[in-house]
Protein backbone atom coordinates (compact mmCIF):
# COMPACT_ATOMS: atom_id res chain seq x y z
CA UNK A 1 0.00 0.00 0.00
CA UNK A 2 1.35 3.41 -0.96
CA UNK A 3 0.81 6.56 1.01
CA UNK A 4 -0.98 9.15 -1.13
CA UNK A 5 -1.25 12.79 -0.03
CA UNK A 6 -4.68 13.81 1.28
CA UNK A 7 -5.34 16.07 -1.72
CA UNK A 8 -4.68 13.22 -4.15
CA UNK A 9 -6.92 10.86 -2.17
CA UNK A 10 -9.62 13.50 -2.22
CA UNK A 11 -9.39 14.01 -6.00
CA UNK A 12 -9.43 10.27 -6.71
CA UNK A 13 -12.41 9.57 -4.44
CA UNK A 14 -14.36 12.53 -5.81
CA UNK A 15 -13.91 11.16 -9.35
CA UNK A 16 -14.85 7.65 -8.15
CA UNK A 17 -18.01 8.98 -6.46
CA UNK A 18 -19.00 10.26 -9.88
CA UNK A 19 -18.74 6.80 -11.37
CA UNK A 20 -15.28 7.00 -12.98
CA UNK A 21 -11.93 5.45 -12.25
CA UNK A 22 -8.83 7.47 -11.32
CA UNK A 23 -5.23 6.69 -10.33
CA UNK A 24 -2.03 8.41 -9.40
CA UNK A 25 0.29 7.62 -12.30
CA UNK A 26 3.80 7.91 -13.68
CA UNK A 27 6.66 9.67 -11.92
CA UNK A 28 4.83 10.08 -8.59
CA UNK A 29 4.18 6.34 -8.28
CA UNK A 30 7.76 5.55 -9.28
CA UNK A 31 9.22 8.02 -6.78
CA UNK A 32 6.95 6.88 -3.95
CA UNK A 33 8.02 3.27 -4.53
CA UNK A 34 11.62 4.47 -4.35
CA UNK A 35 10.94 6.36 -1.12
CA UNK A 36 11.62 9.64 -2.85
CA UNK A 37 9.54 12.77 -2.60
CA UNK A 38 7.66 13.13 -5.94
CA UNK A 39 8.05 16.47 -7.76
CA UNK A 40 4.34 16.55 -8.49
CA UNK A 41 1.34 14.22 -8.45
CA UNK A 42 -0.33 13.36 -11.74
CA UNK A 43 -3.70 11.70 -11.89
CA UNK A 44 -5.12 9.72 -14.78
CA UNK A 45 -8.83 9.05 -15.17
CA UNK A 46 -11.59 7.64 -17.37
CA UNK A 47 -13.53 10.91 -16.93
CA UNK A 48 -13.44 13.38 -19.81
CA UNK A 49 -11.97 16.85 -19.21
CA UNK A 50 -15.41 18.51 -19.14
CA UNK A 51 -16.55 15.98 -16.56
CA UNK A 52 -13.44 16.50 -14.43
CA UNK A 53 -14.15 20.24 -14.52
CA UNK A 54 -17.69 19.67 -13.27
CA UNK A 55 -16.52 17.60 -10.28
CA UNK A 56 -14.32 20.30 -8.76
CA UNK A 57 -14.78 23.88 -7.69
CA UNK A 58 -11.55 25.32 -9.04
CA UNK A 59 -9.91 24.01 -12.21
CA UNK A 60 -7.61 25.40 -14.88
CA UNK A 61 -7.70 24.37 -18.55
CA UNK A 62 -4.08 23.31 -18.85
CA UNK A 63 -4.27 21.32 -22.05
CA UNK A 64 -7.87 20.38 -22.68
CA UNK A 65 -7.11 19.14 -26.20
CA UNK A 66 -4.65 16.63 -24.70
CA UNK A 67 -7.09 15.77 -21.94
CA UNK A 68 -5.41 17.68 -19.11
CA UNK A 69 -7.20 19.78 -16.50
CA UNK A 70 -5.44 21.16 -13.43
CA UNK A 71 -7.50 20.74 -10.26
CA UNK A 72 -6.68 23.34 -7.61
CA UNK A 73 -6.83 22.33 -3.94
CA UNK A 74 -5.88 25.34 -1.82
CA UNK A 75 -2.69 26.61 -3.42
CA UNK A 76 -1.71 23.27 -4.97
CA UNK A 77 -2.46 22.21 -8.52
CA UNK A 78 -2.85 18.60 -9.66
CA UNK A 79 -2.88 17.63 -13.32
CA UNK A 80 -5.76 15.30 -14.07
CA UNK A 81 -5.56 13.74 -17.53
CA UNK A 82 -8.06 11.52 -19.30
CA UNK A 83 -6.81 8.05 -20.34
CA UNK A 84 -5.25 8.59 -23.73
CA UNK A 85 -4.29 6.63 -26.78
CA UNK A 86 -1.72 8.54 -28.79
CA UNK A 87 -2.31 8.52 -32.55
CA UNK A 88 0.41 7.98 -35.09
CA UNK A 89 3.63 9.94 -34.68
CA UNK A 90 4.70 11.25 -38.07
CA UNK A 91 7.30 13.83 -37.10
CA UNK A 92 9.13 11.93 -34.36
CA UNK A 93 7.92 14.46 -31.82
CA UNK A 94 4.16 14.69 -31.44
CA UNK A 95 1.25 12.32 -32.04
CA UNK A 96 -0.91 13.39 -34.99
CA UNK A 97 -3.96 13.07 -32.78
CA UNK A 98 -4.94 11.94 -29.32
CA UNK A 99 -7.91 9.78 -28.60
CA UNK A 100 -9.54 9.41 -25.20
CA UNK A 101 -10.13 5.97 -23.75
CA UNK A 102 -11.98 4.45 -20.80
CA UNK A 103 -9.23 1.88 -20.20
CA UNK A 104 -6.30 2.52 -17.89
CA UNK A 105 -4.28 -0.06 -19.81
CA UNK A 106 -4.42 2.08 -22.97
CA UNK A 107 -3.00 5.01 -21.06
CA UNK A 108 -0.21 2.98 -19.51
CA UNK A 109 0.85 1.57 -22.88
CA UNK A 110 1.62 5.03 -24.31
CA UNK A 111 4.10 5.84 -21.53
CA UNK A 112 7.83 5.82 -22.10
CA UNK A 113 9.48 3.49 -19.57
CA UNK A 114 8.22 0.58 -17.48
CA UNK A 115 9.09 2.38 -14.25
CA UNK A 116 6.98 5.35 -15.44
CA UNK A 117 4.03 3.19 -16.51
CA UNK A 118 2.59 2.22 -13.15
CA UNK A 119 -0.62 3.49 -11.60
CA UNK A 120 -1.97 3.33 -8.06
CA UNK A 121 -5.11 3.98 -6.10
CA UNK A 122 -6.25 2.70 -2.71
CA UNK A 123 -9.10 0.55 -4.07
CA UNK A 124 -7.16 -1.26 -6.82
CA UNK A 125 -3.66 -1.07 -5.41
CA UNK A 126 -0.69 -0.97 -7.74
CA UNK A 127 -1.28 -1.55 -11.45
CA UNK A 128 1.96 -2.73 -13.06
CA UNK A 129 1.37 -4.27 -16.47
CA UNK A 130 4.89 -3.89 -17.87
CA UNK A 131 7.12 -5.13 -15.10
CA UNK A 132 7.89 -1.73 -13.65
CA UNK A 133 8.43 -3.13 -10.15
CA UNK A 134 10.92 -5.68 -11.43
CA UNK A 135 12.82 -2.97 -13.31
CA UNK A 136 12.82 -0.73 -10.23
CA UNK A 137 14.30 -3.61 -8.24
CA UNK A 138 16.88 -4.34 -10.92
CA UNK A 139 17.55 -0.63 -11.42
CA UNK A 140 16.80 -0.66 -15.13
CA UNK A 141 15.39 1.85 -17.58
CA UNK A 142 13.43 -0.15 -20.14
CA UNK A 143 10.97 1.02 -22.79
CA UNK A 144 7.36 0.00 -22.64
CA UNK A 145 7.02 -2.23 -25.71
CA UNK A 146 9.53 -2.26 -28.57
CA UNK A 147 12.22 0.31 -27.86
CA UNK A 148 12.97 1.00 -31.50
CA UNK A 149 9.30 1.84 -32.15
CA UNK A 150 8.96 3.97 -29.05
CA UNK A 151 12.01 6.08 -29.92
CA UNK A 152 10.84 6.37 -33.53
CA UNK A 153 7.57 7.83 -32.24
CA UNK A 154 9.29 10.35 -30.01
CA UNK A 155 13.04 10.92 -30.21
CA UNK A 156 13.09 12.91 -26.95
CA UNK A 157 12.58 9.64 -25.08
CA UNK A 158 16.20 8.73 -25.87
CA UNK A 159 17.40 11.68 -23.83
CA UNK A 160 14.82 10.95 -21.15
CA UNK A 161 16.24 7.43 -20.80
CA UNK A 162 19.69 8.85 -20.08
CA UNK A 163 18.29 11.56 -17.82
CA UNK A 164 16.36 9.05 -15.68
CA UNK A 165 19.38 6.79 -15.56
CA UNK A 166 21.36 9.75 -14.14
CA UNK A 167 18.67 10.83 -11.69
CA UNK A 168 17.99 7.34 -10.38
CA UNK A 169 21.44 5.80 -10.81
CA UNK A 170 19.92 3.08 -13.02
CA UNK A 171 21.36 1.28 -16.04
CA UNK A 172 19.68 1.30 -19.40
CA UNK A 173 18.43 -2.12 -20.46
CA UNK A 174 20.21 -3.62 -23.52
CA UNK A 175 17.51 -3.47 -26.14
CA UNK A 176 16.60 0.06 -25.06
CA UNK A 177 20.27 1.07 -25.24
CA UNK A 178 20.76 -0.55 -28.66
CA UNK A 179 17.79 1.40 -30.00
CA UNK A 180 19.35 4.66 -28.79
CA UNK A 181 22.60 3.89 -30.66
CA UNK A 182 20.52 3.09 -33.72
CA UNK A 183 18.28 6.13 -33.71
CA UNK A 184 20.63 8.73 -32.21
CA UNK A 185 20.72 10.96 -35.33
CA UNK A 186 16.95 11.43 -35.17
CA UNK A 187 17.41 13.59 -32.05
CA UNK A 188 17.71 16.45 -34.59
CA UNK A 189 13.92 16.56 -34.71
CA UNK A 190 13.71 17.70 -31.10
CA UNK A 191 13.73 21.40 -30.24
CA UNK A 192 16.76 22.80 -28.39
CA UNK A 193 14.51 23.92 -25.55
CA UNK A 194 13.63 20.32 -24.78
CA UNK A 195 17.20 19.10 -25.22
CA UNK A 196 18.26 21.84 -22.80
CA UNK A 197 15.78 20.66 -20.16
CA UNK A 198 16.93 17.03 -20.30
CA UNK A 199 20.62 17.94 -20.35
CA UNK A 200 20.09 20.27 -17.39
CA UNK A 201 18.36 17.54 -15.37
CA UNK A 202 21.18 15.15 -16.19
CA UNK A 203 23.85 17.64 -15.12
CA UNK A 204 22.00 18.41 -11.89
CA UNK A 205 21.51 14.78 -10.97
CA UNK A 206 23.54 12.73 -8.49
CA UNK A 207 25.18 10.94 -11.41
CA UNK A 208 26.22 13.70 -13.84
CA UNK A 209 28.85 11.33 -15.28
CA UNK A 210 25.98 9.68 -17.15
CA UNK A 211 26.34 12.62 -19.55
CA UNK A 212 28.97 10.47 -21.15
CA UNK A 213 26.15 8.48 -22.73
CA UNK A 214 25.12 11.53 -24.75
CA UNK A 215 28.35 11.25 -26.68
CA UNK A 216 28.83 7.47 -26.56
CA UNK A 217 25.47 6.84 -28.17
CA UNK A 218 26.01 9.55 -30.79
CA UNK A 219 23.09 11.67 -29.60
CA UNK A 220 25.16 14.88 -29.41
CA UNK A 221 27.42 14.28 -32.38
CA UNK A 222 25.49 16.54 -34.72
CA UNK A 223 23.41 18.74 -32.47
CA UNK A 224 26.00 19.72 -29.84
CA UNK A 225 29.44 18.99 -31.32
CA UNK A 226 31.44 20.89 -28.69
CA UNK A 227 29.86 18.98 -25.82
CA UNK A 228 30.43 15.82 -27.80
CA UNK A 229 34.10 16.76 -28.09
CA UNK A 230 34.36 17.63 -24.39
CA UNK A 231 32.98 14.21 -23.55
CA UNK A 232 35.42 12.31 -25.73
CA UNK A 233 38.78 13.97 -25.13
CA UNK A 234 41.50 13.06 -22.67
CA UNK A 235 40.11 15.32 -19.94
CA UNK A 236 36.70 13.70 -19.89
CA UNK A 237 37.10 11.64 -16.74
CA UNK A 238 38.39 14.55 -14.77
CA UNK A 239 35.55 16.70 -16.08
CA UNK A 240 32.88 14.23 -15.04
CA UNK A 241 34.49 13.65 -11.66
CA UNK A 242 34.90 17.36 -10.90
CA UNK A 243 31.16 17.98 -11.22
CA UNK A 244 30.68 16.27 -7.87
CA UNK A 245 33.06 18.49 -5.96
CA UNK A 246 31.03 21.62 -5.34
CA UNK A 247 29.92 22.93 -1.93
CA UNK A 248 26.66 21.49 -0.61
CA UNK A 249 25.15 24.92 -0.04
CA UNK A 250 24.98 25.87 -3.73
CA UNK A 251 21.45 26.42 -4.98
CA UNK A 252 20.28 24.55 -8.08
CA UNK A 253 20.83 27.41 -10.51
CA UNK A 254 24.38 27.95 -9.34
CA UNK A 255 25.21 24.25 -9.30
CA UNK A 256 23.98 23.93 -12.88
CA UNK A 257 26.07 26.90 -14.01
CA UNK A 258 29.18 25.53 -12.30
CA UNK A 259 28.65 22.08 -13.78
CA UNK A 260 28.32 23.63 -17.22
CA UNK A 261 31.58 25.47 -16.61
CA UNK A 262 33.23 22.16 -15.73
CA UNK A 263 31.72 20.51 -18.80
CA UNK A 264 33.48 23.10 -20.97
CA UNK A 265 36.71 23.14 -18.97
CA UNK A 266 38.71 21.48 -21.74
CA UNK A 267 37.31 23.73 -24.48
CA UNK A 268 37.36 27.29 -23.17
CA UNK A 269 34.95 30.18 -23.15
CA UNK A 270 34.38 30.61 -26.87
CA UNK A 271 33.09 27.09 -27.44
CA UNK A 272 31.11 27.34 -24.21
CA UNK A 273 29.40 30.57 -25.23
CA UNK A 274 28.51 29.24 -28.68
CA UNK A 275 27.12 26.04 -27.29
CA UNK A 276 25.13 27.69 -24.51
CA UNK A 277 23.59 30.00 -27.10
CA UNK A 278 22.68 27.01 -29.24
CA UNK A 279 21.02 25.52 -26.17
CA UNK A 280 19.09 28.80 -25.74
CA UNK A 281 20.48 29.20 -22.26
CA UNK A 282 19.75 32.38 -20.28
CA UNK A 283 22.24 35.26 -20.47
CA UNK A 284 23.26 35.11 -16.82
CA UNK A 285 24.43 31.53 -17.29
CA UNK A 286 26.19 32.26 -20.57
CA UNK A 287 28.07 35.20 -19.04
CA UNK A 288 29.02 33.46 -15.82
CA UNK A 289 30.28 30.29 -17.48
CA UNK A 290 32.37 32.31 -19.95
CA UNK A 291 33.73 34.53 -17.18
CA UNK A 292 34.78 31.58 -15.01
CA UNK A 293 36.50 29.86 -17.91
CA UNK A 294 38.40 33.05 -18.76
CA UNK A 295 39.23 33.90 -15.15
CA UNK A 296 40.52 30.41 -14.43
CA UNK A 297 43.32 30.79 -16.95
CA UNK A 298 45.28 33.03 -14.63
CA UNK A 299 46.91 31.64 -11.49
CA UNK A 300 46.74 33.74 -8.32
CA UNK A 301 49.72 33.94 -5.99
CA UNK A 302 49.26 33.59 -2.24
CA UNK A 303 50.21 37.15 -1.39
CA UNK A 304 47.86 39.85 -0.20
CA UNK A 305 48.57 42.22 -3.09
CA UNK A 306 47.97 39.40 -5.60
CA UNK A 307 44.68 38.52 -3.92
CA UNK A 308 43.59 42.16 -3.88
CA UNK A 309 44.57 42.43 -7.54
CA UNK A 310 42.48 39.36 -8.37
CA UNK A 311 39.53 40.75 -6.41
CA UNK A 312 39.88 43.96 -8.39
CA UNK A 313 39.97 42.09 -11.71
CA UNK A 314 37.15 39.63 -11.03
CA UNK A 315 34.96 41.18 -8.36
CA UNK A 316 34.10 39.21 -5.24
CA UNK A 317 31.52 36.76 -6.58
CA UNK A 318 33.50 35.69 -9.62
CA UNK A 319 36.66 35.45 -7.51
CA UNK A 320 35.14 32.91 -5.12
CA UNK A 321 33.33 30.95 -7.83
CA UNK A 322 36.48 30.68 -9.90
CA UNK A 323 38.31 29.25 -6.90
CA UNK A 324 35.51 26.72 -6.31
CA UNK A 325 35.76 25.76 -9.97
CA UNK A 326 39.53 25.29 -9.87
CA UNK A 327 39.39 23.42 -6.60
CA UNK A 328 36.78 21.02 -8.00
CA UNK A 329 39.03 20.27 -10.97
CA UNK A 330 42.09 19.71 -8.76
CA UNK A 331 40.18 17.45 -6.38
CA UNK A 332 39.05 15.38 -9.35
CA UNK A 333 42.57 15.25 -10.77
CA UNK A 334 44.10 14.10 -7.50
CA UNK A 335 41.35 11.54 -7.04
CA UNK A 336 41.95 10.07 -10.48
CA UNK A 337 45.73 9.99 -10.38
CA UNK A 338 45.72 8.72 -6.80
CA UNK A 339 48.33 11.35 -6.11
CA UNK A 340 46.91 13.56 -3.45
CA UNK A 341 48.15 17.01 -4.07
CA UNK A 342 47.39 18.75 -0.81
CA UNK A 343 49.51 21.75 -1.65
CA UNK A 344 47.44 22.57 -4.67
CA UNK A 345 44.08 22.02 -3.06
CA UNK A 346 44.93 23.91 0.10
CA UNK A 347 46.14 26.68 -2.22
CA UNK A 348 42.53 27.43 -3.16
CA UNK A 349 41.43 27.32 0.48
CA UNK A 350 44.27 29.66 1.41
CA UNK A 351 43.27 32.12 -1.28
CA UNK A 352 39.69 32.06 -0.07
CA UNK A 353 40.74 32.67 3.51
CA UNK A 354 43.01 35.52 2.49
CA UNK A 355 40.27 37.14 0.42
CA UNK A 356 37.74 36.79 3.21
CA UNK A 357 40.18 38.45 5.60
CA UNK A 358 41.02 41.21 3.11
CA UNK A 359 37.34 41.93 2.57
CA UNK A 360 36.49 41.90 6.28
CA UNK A 361 39.36 44.27 7.00
CA UNK A 362 37.87 46.65 4.43
CA UNK A 363 40.89 46.82 2.12
CA UNK A 364 40.27 48.78 -1.01
CA UNK A 365 40.30 46.90 -4.31
CA UNK A 366 38.10 48.99 -6.57
CA UNK A 367 38.05 52.63 -7.61
CA UNK A 368 34.77 53.29 -5.87
CA UNK A 369 36.32 52.18 -2.59
CA UNK A 370 39.19 54.66 -2.87
CA UNK A 371 39.06 57.40 -0.25
CA UNK A 372 39.27 59.89 -3.09
CA UNK A 373 36.89 60.59 -5.97
CA UNK A 374 36.99 62.01 -9.47
CA UNK A 375 35.58 65.27 -8.07
CA UNK A 376 38.41 65.53 -5.57
CA UNK A 377 40.87 65.23 -8.44
CA UNK A 378 38.96 67.85 -10.43
CA UNK A 379 39.30 70.27 -7.50
CA UNK A 380 42.92 69.30 -7.28
CA UNK A 381 43.31 70.63 -10.82
CA UNK A 382 43.23 67.50 -12.95
CA UNK A 383 40.91 67.13 -15.91
CA UNK A 384 39.73 64.75 -18.60
CA UNK A 385 41.63 61.52 -19.12
CA UNK A 386 44.10 62.35 -16.37
CA UNK A 387 41.42 61.83 -13.75
CA UNK A 388 40.72 58.23 -14.74
CA UNK A 389 44.40 57.46 -15.17
CA UNK A 390 45.26 58.92 -11.78
CA UNK A 391 42.50 56.98 -10.02
CA UNK A 392 43.85 53.76 -11.56
CA UNK A 393 47.35 54.71 -10.48
CA UNK A 394 46.23 55.38 -6.91
CA UNK A 395 44.34 52.11 -6.85
CA UNK A 396 47.51 50.33 -7.99
CA UNK A 397 49.27 51.84 -4.97
CA UNK A 398 46.50 50.78 -2.59
CA UNK A 399 46.47 47.26 -3.95
CA UNK A 400 50.14 47.08 -3.00
CA UNK A 401 49.62 48.82 0.33
CA UNK A 402 46.03 49.29 1.55
CA UNK A 403 47.13 51.63 4.36
CA UNK A 404 47.63 54.32 1.76
CA UNK A 405 43.86 54.58 1.25
CA UNK A 406 43.37 57.84 3.08
CA UNK A 407 42.47 61.04 1.27
CA UNK A 408 45.35 63.31 2.26
CA UNK A 409 47.87 60.49 1.74
CA UNK A 410 46.49 59.80 -1.69
CA UNK A 411 46.52 63.50 -2.63
CA UNK A 412 50.16 63.67 -1.61
CA UNK A 413 50.98 60.77 -3.89
CA UNK A 414 49.59 62.23 -7.11
CA UNK A 415 52.48 62.54 -9.54
CA UNK A 416 53.16 66.09 -10.66
CA UNK A 417 54.45 66.48 -14.18
Ligand code: ATP
Nearest residue numbers: 025026027028039042110111112116117154156157
Ligand atom coordinates in the same frame (compact mmCIF):
# COMPACT_ATOMS: atom_id res chain seq x y z
P1 ATP B 1 9.95 14.19 -13.21
O1 ATP B 1 10.35 13.82 -11.85
O2 ATP B 1 11.06 14.70 -14.02
O3 ATP B 1 8.73 15.06 -13.28
P2 ATP B 1 8.24 12.26 -14.44
O4 ATP B 1 8.33 10.78 -14.62
O5 ATP B 1 7.09 12.78 -13.66
O6 ATP B 1 9.60 12.77 -13.88
P3 ATP B 1 7.28 13.90 -16.56
O7 ATP B 1 8.02 14.46 -17.71
O8 ATP B 1 6.71 14.83 -15.54
O9 ATP B 1 8.23 12.83 -15.88
O10 ATP B 1 6.11 13.02 -17.17
C1 ATP B 1 5.12 12.38 -16.38
C2 ATP B 1 4.81 11.00 -16.95
O11 ATP B 1 4.31 11.13 -18.29
C3 ATP B 1 6.03 10.10 -17.07
O12 ATP B 1 6.27 9.40 -15.86
C4 ATP B 1 5.64 9.19 -18.20
O13 ATP B 1 4.74 8.19 -17.76
C5 ATP B 1 4.84 10.11 -19.11
N1 ATP B 1 5.66 10.76 -20.17
C6 ATP B 1 6.25 11.98 -20.11
N2 ATP B 1 6.90 12.28 -21.24
C7 ATP B 1 6.73 11.22 -22.05
C8 ATP B 1 7.15 10.92 -23.39
N3 ATP B 1 7.91 11.77 -24.08
N4 ATP B 1 6.75 9.74 -23.92
C9 ATP B 1 6.00 8.87 -23.19
N5 ATP B 1 5.57 9.09 -21.96
C10 ATP B 1 5.93 10.25 -21.38
Ligand code: MG
Nearest residue numbers: 027028039040
Ligand atom coordinates in the same frame (compact mmCIF):
# COMPACT_ATOMS: atom_id res chain seq x y z
MG1 MG C 1 6.58 14.88 -13.37
